[in-house]
Amino acid sequence: MPLLAKTFAQLGIEEGRVRLDWVSASEGDRFAKLVNEMTEQVRKLGPFSRNGGGKDG
Amino acid sequence: MAKLKVALYWAASCGGCEIAQLQIGTKILKLVEAADIVFWPVAIDVKYKDVEAMADKSIDVTLFNGAIRNSEQEHIAKMLRAKSKALIAYGACAYEGGIPGLGNLFNRQMIFERVYRETPSTDNNGNIMPQPKTTVPEGELTIPEFYDTVRTLRQTVPVDYFIPGCPPEEKTTWLALDALISGKLPPAGTVISHSNKAVCEECERKRNVKKVSKFYRTFEIIPEAETCLLEQGLLCAGLATRGGCGALCPQANMPCTGCYGPVQGVIDQGAHFLSAVASVIDASSVADVKKVIEDIRDPAGTFYRYSLPDSLLRRARV
Numbered sequence: 446m447p448l449l450a451k452t453f454a455q456l457g458i459e460e461g462r463v464r465l466d467w468v469s470a471s472e473g474d475r476f477a478k479l480v481n482e483m484t485e486q487v488r489k490l491g492p493f494s495r496n497g498g499g500k501d502g
Numbered sequence: 503m504a505k506l507k508v509a510l511y512w513a514a515s516c517g518g519c520e521i522a523q524l525q526i527g528t529k530i531l532k533l534v535e536a537a538d539i540v541f542w543p544v545a546i547d548v549k550y551k552d553v554e555a556m557a558d559k560s561i562d563v564t565l566f567n568g569a570i571r572n573s574e575q576e577h578i579a580k581m582l583r584a585k586s587k588a589l590i591a592y593g594a595c596a597y598e599g600g601i602p603g604l605g606n607l608f609n610r611q612m613i614f615e616r617v618y619r620e621t622p623s624t625d626n627n628g629n630i631m632p633q634p635k636t637t638v639p640e641g642e643l644t645i646p647e648f649y650d651t652v653r654t655l656r657q658t659v660p661v662d663y664f665i666p667g668c669p670p671e672e673k674t675t676w677l678a679l680d681a682l683i684s685g686k687l688p689p690a691g692t693v694i695s696h697s698n699k700a701v702c703e704e705c706e707r708k709r710n711v712k713k714v715s716k717f718y719r720t721f722e723i724i725p726e727a728e729t730c731l732l733e734q735g736l737l738c739a740g741l742a743t744r745g746g747c748g749a750l751c752p753q754a755n756m757p758c759t760g761c762y763g764p765v766q767g768v769i770d771q772g773a774h775f776l777s778a779v780a781s782v783i784d785a786s787s788v789a790d791v792k793k794v795i796e797d798i799r800d801p802a803g804t805f806y807r808y809s810l811p812d813s814l815l816r817r818a819r820v
Contacts, residue, residue: 447792448780448801452772455607455802457819494819
């Protein structure tokens with residue numbers, strides 16, 4: 446993951462957009478909590494555009 | 503049998519593929535026996551308007567090298583696609599973007615700023631930058647539009663075959679030309695090479711257990727001749743790169759840089775290389791991992807050296 450994060454930083458993808466976690470089928474509450482947290486985090490970052498600002502690509 | 507009509511073109515390219523096409527040496531006599539070269543800007547004085555005048559599909563084969571990064575290259579790619587029965591992406595740039603593809607870590611404005619203003623040896627007090635249109639006393643001058651994003655040939659027009667390499671090795675080039683001359687072409691869309699597997703299969707170095715706790719840049723160590731380069735801490739792309747070149751670079755003590763493109767079945771070569779490197783890192787905590795990867799200075803450039811435009815993300819967000 447650190448290697449992926451470092452590569453993404455170069456490619457302009459903010460750290461908050463990627464998350465790796467493990468949840469078991471019996472941890473329903475924890476799953477809901479993680480998804481809500483992630484949703485808020487990404488919402489704050491705004492929409493993802495493949496080329497922030499460029500006309501093509 | 504009528505001679506084949508062959509065209510060759512160079513887009514965003516270094517010229518190395520033009521030289522590579524000549525590397526077939528005396529076999530060029532076999533090619534010339536079988537084919538007429540109808541368009542080859544580097545060597546023959548045929549003009550764009552002559553190509554425009556050709557009937558659609560009247561060229562049997564076009565070998566197109568170089569990526570698409572401006573409007574002229576896009577225009578000629580589309581023209582040659584219409585005029586050719588078979589369009590072949592020759593070399594890493596046409597196939598997956600190549601080195602020019604690293605321009606996708608930036609955009610036009612950043613590149614122009616750097617080239618025409620920021621470089622230490624540039625003196626441009628007038629802030630003069632290239633313009634698509636300029637009026638001079640004699641009239642209006644135009645130059646092609648420089649795009650923000652480098653594209654591969656396949657992202658611009660449909661492509662029939664791919665010949666990988668930067669540049670393709672002589673035997674890879676001949677594998678394709680021989681198939682053309684004899685009419686025994688593989689299925690459309692094939693990447694033409696002697697191997698569909700990783701370079702490791704062709705590499706003679708011995709492989710043991712891979713546990714790397716320190717990475718080195720190529721000038722920092724002199725590797726042992728017999729052992730796998732990745733095991734010695736060099737970022738060798740061989741395990742994520744198609745073979746067919748004979749693993750020439752590892753033979754010369756240099757790690758593979760990935761120029762033959764992804765192994766058969768892999769969509770994103772950089773992601774493949776990244777996960778392979780991550781899997782050999784010998785570290786027991788996240789802190790240790792972070793220390794080890796400090797030595798990988800430029801992951802995006804190392805993993806996607808030739809394949810950035812062809813990757814899933816295609817370009818960086820700037």
